Structure formats: structure tokens, C-alpha cells
Amino acid sequence: MAESQRLFKKTTISFDQMIDVLNNSSDGIMVTDHLGNVTYVSPVAYQNMGLPESEMIGRNVDDLVKEGRYDHSVVMEAIIKGERTTGIVTVKEGNRVVSTCTPIFDENHKMVMTVTNVRVESLMDKYLDELNSVKAKSRRYKSAIEYIGSLDKNRNAIIAESPSMIEILSYLEKVAWTNSTVYLQGESGTGKEVLSRFIHNESQRCNEPFIPVNCAAIPTELLESEFFGYEKGAFSGALTKGKPGFFEMADTGTLFLDEIGDMPLNLQTKLLRTIESGEVQRLGGTNLIKTDVRLIVATNKDLALKVKDGSFREDLYYRINVIPVKIPPLRERIEDIVPIAEHFISQFNKKYDTGLSLTSEMKKTLEAHSWPGNIRELRNLIERMVIVPGSINDIAELTIAVPTSEPVLDSTAIQEKVAQHSGDLKSLVKAVEKEYITKLLNEKEWRINEIADILGIHRSMLYRKMQELGIQKKVGVK
Numbered sequence: 001m002a003e004s005q006r007l008f009k010k011t012t013i014s015f016d017q018m019i020d021v022l023n024n025s026s027d028g029i030m031v032t033d034h035l036g037n038v039t040y041v042s043p044v045a046y047q048n049m050g051l052p053e054s055e056m057i058g059r060n061v062d063d064l065v066k067e068g069r070y071d072h073s074v075v076m077e078a079i080i081k082g083e084r085t086t087g088i089v090t091v092k093e094g095n096r097v098v099s100t101c102t103p104i105f106d107e108n109h110k111m112v113m114t115v116t117n118v119r120v121e122s123l124m125d126k127y128l129d130e131l132n133s134v135k136a137k138s139r140r141y142k143s144a145i146e147y148i149g150s151l152d153k154n155r156n157a158i159i160a161e162s163p164s165m166i167e168i169l170s171y172l173e174k175v176a177w178t179n180s181t182v183y184l185q186g187e188s189g190t191g192k193e194v195l196s197r198f199i200h201n202e203s204q205r206c207n208e209p210f211i212p213v214n215c216a217a218i219p220t221e222l223l224e225s226e227f228f229g230y231e232k233g234a235f236s237g238a239l240t241k242g243k244p245g246f247f248e249m250a251d252t253g254t255l256f257l258d259e260i261g262d263m264p265l266n267l268q269t270k271l272l273r274t275i276e277s278g279e280v281q282r283l284g285g286t287n288l289i290k291t292d293v294r295l296i297v298a299t300n301k302d303l304a305l306k307v308k309d310g311s312f313r314e315d316l317y318y319r320i321n322v323i324p325v326k327i328p329p330l331r332e333r334i335e336d337i338v339p340i341a342e343h344f345i346s347q348f349n350k351k352y353d354t355g356l357s358l359t360s361e362m363k364k365t366l367e368a369h370s371w372p373g374n375i376r377e378l379r380n381l382i383e384r385m386v387i388v389p390g391s392i393n394d395i396a397e398l399t400i401a402v403p404t405s406e407p408v409l410d411s412t413a414i415q416e417k418v419a420q421h422s423g424d425l426k427s428l429v430k431a432v433e434k435e436y437i438t439k440l441l442n443e444k445e446w447r448i449n450e451i452a453d454i455l456g457i458h459r460s461m462l463y464r465k466m467q468e469l470g471i472q473k474k475v476g477v478k
């Protein structure tokens with residue numbers, strides 16, 4: 001005896017209660033005898049079958065088909081086959097119902113009755129749609145997890161001691177709660193990605209995916225499929241199962257588009273359309289997929305200039321320029337330099353099992369440097385200091401060995417200086433610095449702010465350097 005039957009015998013459920021159970025089942029239920037005469041129909045079943053109870057009870061299902069109420073009878077099929085049968089029945093009014101009829105046998109294997117579950121087809125479609133959308137969501141999450149897993153994870157710490165960064169963080173904390181697009185502008189390595197993660201973590205979407213994308217790092221021919229995904233067989237080399245793009249992966253979360261200024265014009269058009277409608281169409285696909293994505297974009301370029309020269313769409317520029325935030329370069333937030341350096345020192349000391357610490361001399365040297373590569377340059381420098389121990393007091397020596405993205409000065413004067421030089425490296429660097437600063441002072445008639453901008457350093461640093469290098473204004477010069 002089945003466990004449920006045993007339990008049923010033990011409990012005191014009455015016949016009326018059993019009828020209540022059948023009447024309240026969300027599937028319609030119809031019972032017939034072994035010949036197909038209807039003996040019970042639940043309210044949901046006669047609603048679905050389009051006939052009142054009184055016109056069904058006692059009727060044979062074959063007769064109902066002959067009268068044109070239904071196009072065929074799944075019950076009769078099940079009785080003839082003697083096994084559970086499922087089929088779609090069209091009701092006279094045009095509705096379609098999915099029926100599953102199960103014959104019931106006694107202990108002598110004689111069929112005694114049938115019980116049929118009746119569901120409206122459109123409801124089944126709804127369940128299927130829901131199931132498919134859950135499956136698609138889990139596929140998107142899987143892709144997002146794989147993608148995020150391939151990225152550098154050690155990027156969350158934010159050190160901010162300078163007034164400008166403290167102010168920026170408190171501003172971003174406030175705007176994080178809106179869904180508006182944030183547009184971060186700042187030199188390379190100033191922490192735009194770190195700040196975009198901060199916005200995401202402070203937002204209502206913090207438990208949803210954060211998808212960072214460096215637009216400049218994706219080969220042009222892959223940009224479209226990476227952004228918008230593709231269906232199976234969309235192009236040769238496509239995965240057989242198809243793939244969701246960045247927008248689908250970031251659905252309900254945040255999409256961070258770094259280096260947006262490097263995006264080709266044709267993709268800018270598609271991006272704008274997607275941002276405005278929230279809908280994506282995969283390559284090779286026909287469906288429009290609705291997405292809900294919070295966008296954060298960043299660039300180290302002057303997008304307004306790119307709009308002027310025609311390489312960036314004006315409408316896209318205005319669409320993303322909702323909450324613009326300018327991140328100052330490291331040289332303009334001197335208070336951050338030592339704390340960030342110490343943060344990296346503790347990271348690298350752990351990694352390399354070393355015990356480097358900064359002397360006050362080193363701190364001064366770090367603060368005096370102009371950091372054209374910003375925090376990334378500082379990080380690389382600290383790693384190098386940890387790996388190659390020794391007294392490092394002159395950043396100029398190190399930065400010669402550490403490549404930065406700053407253009408190298410193209411000057412025959414430098415070559416001449418090198419050719420003439422016979423002393424140590426430090427004095428050569430000083431001589432070149434003195435040559436260049438003096439040249440600019442003469443050319444720009446001592447307009448200090450302008451020269452500091454050209455050199456990419458703060459005016460107070462320029463004064464400090466001039467003092468160090470012994471550059472003085474001659475009496476009589478204005």
C-alpha cells in the first residue's frame with residue numbers, strides 16, 4: 001500500500017473534504033468511468049472545457065466530440081491505449097486545452113475509471129515563458145560569473161585623504177542611489193574603475209552583477225557580439241549555444257564602460273539606441289530582450305573635443321553626460337600619495353614576504369613627483385621598490401626605468417645633453433629638467449600656471465623644482 005494511502009486511512013479526511021480538494025485544484029479535473037461517461041468535473045475543468053457542469057455530467061466524451069463540442073477526445077485515446085495520454089483539445093469556442101488523461105485500474109488490472117487534468121494552453125505557455133526566463137537569467141548569471149572571474153579582483157580598496165577625493169566620494173555616495181548615468185572623467189590610472197565599483201556597491205543594485213568593460217581592449221570585429229550577444233550559428237566561430245552580451249549580463253545591475261571615447265561610431269549608434277530603449281537584439285536573433293541596466297561611463301579623453309571633431313556622437317555625449325564627475329590627477333591630491341603608497345606597500349609586503357617601510361625622505365620624494373601615470377604608476381613603483389630593495393630616494397631614477405604612458409620628450413637638446421654628459425644619472429636628469437623648465441619659462445614669459453599645466457604638475461611643485469634646480473628670475477625680467 002502506498003504511503004499516501006496509508007496516511008489517508010489514518011487521517012479522518014471526509015468525502016466532502018476530498019471533493020473540496022478536487023474543486024480547489026488549480027488544474028481542472030475531470031473523472032469518467034471506464035467507458036468515458038463523465039462522473040465528476042471540477043469548476044476549473046468546466047470553465048476550461050467551455051461547458052456547464054450540467055451538460056457534462058453523465059455524458060459520454062465520444063458523444064461530446066460527435067456534437068462538435070471538441071475536436072477529439074484524449075480520454076477515449078487513453079481508454080483505448082490503456083495508458084496515460086496527453087493531447088491538445090480544441091474547444092468549440094476556439095480555446096485550446098492541454099489534457100492529460102490517466103486510466104485507473106483495480107487489483108485485477110481492470111480499468112475502472114479515468115482522471116484527466118485539464119489546463120488552458122495559454123497558461124501553459126505562460127509557465128513555459130516563466131521557466132524560459134528563469135533559465136535565461138541563470139544562463140546570464142553564469143556568463144557574468146565566468147566573465148567576472150576572469151578579471152582582477154583586487155580592485156575594491158579606495159584610499160582617500162585629500163579634500164577633493166573626500167568630497168567626490170561623498171557626492172558619489174549620494175548619486176549612487178539614483179539610477180542616473182555617471183560620467184567619470186580623469187587621466188589614466190586616477191581610479192575611475194575603482195570609483196565606479198564604489199558607486200555600484202553603494203547603490204540599490206549592490207547585490208546584482210557589476211560588469212566592467214574596457215571598450216578600447218576589445219577587438220573591433222568582436223565589439224558588437226560582446227556587447228549585444230549572439231544566437232547560435234550567428235557567425236562562424238560562435239558558440240553553439242549562443243551567448244548573452246554585456247547588457248544582458250549586467251541586467252538589473254551596473255554596466256561600467258571604460259574608455260567609451262574609443263568606441264567606433266557605428267557601435268555608438270547602436271549603444272545609444274540600446275541605452276534609450278533598454279532593449280537588445282542578439283546578433284542573428286529576432287527577439288528584443290528587455291534589460292534594466294545602470295550605466296557608468298569613463299574616459300581619459302576630452303569627449304567634448306571628440307564631438308567637435310566628429311569622432312563621438314553628440315546625442316550620445318549628451319545622453320551619457322548626466323552626472324559628470326572629474327577625478328583629479330594624483331599630483332593634485334598630494335595628501336593621498338603617501339596613504340595610497342602605504343596601502344600598496346602593505347599589499348606587496350604580504351605578497352613578497354618583505355618588510356619595506358617608507359622613510360620620511362622617501363615620502364617627500366613621492367610627494368614631489370608629478371605622477372603622469374597616476375595611481376597605476378605609483379602602484380608599479382611600489383611593487384618595484386618592494387622587489388628591488390635598497391635606498392630609493394630619487395623617483396626620477398626609478399621613473400626612467402618604469403615606463404609610463406607619458407610621451408617621451410622629443411628634443412635634440414636632450415640628446416646633446418646625454419652626449420655631453422659623463423656623470424651620474426641623477427645629475428643628468430636634473431640637467432635635462434633644468435634645461436626644459438628654463439626653456440618654457442623663457443618661451444611663456446614666466447607665466448607659471450600655464451607652464452605648470454604644460455608640465456602636468458601643480459604650480460607649487462613647479463616652484464619647488466625651480467628652487468631645487470636653482471632657477472631664479474633675473475632682475476629686470478618682468
Ligand SMILES: Nc1ncnc2c1ncn2[C@@H]1O[C@H](COP(=O)(O)OP(=O)(O)OP(=O)(O)O)[C@@H](O)[C@H]1O
Binds near residue numbers: 155
Ligand atoms: N583611491 C585609491 N585607493 C587605492 N587604490 C586605488 C585608488 N584609485 C585607484 N587605485 C588603484 O590604481 C589602479 C588604477 O585604478 P583604475 O583602474 O581604477 O584607474 P582608471 O582611471 O580606471 O584607469 P584607466 O583610465 O587606465 O582605465 C588600480 O590598481 C586601482 O586598484
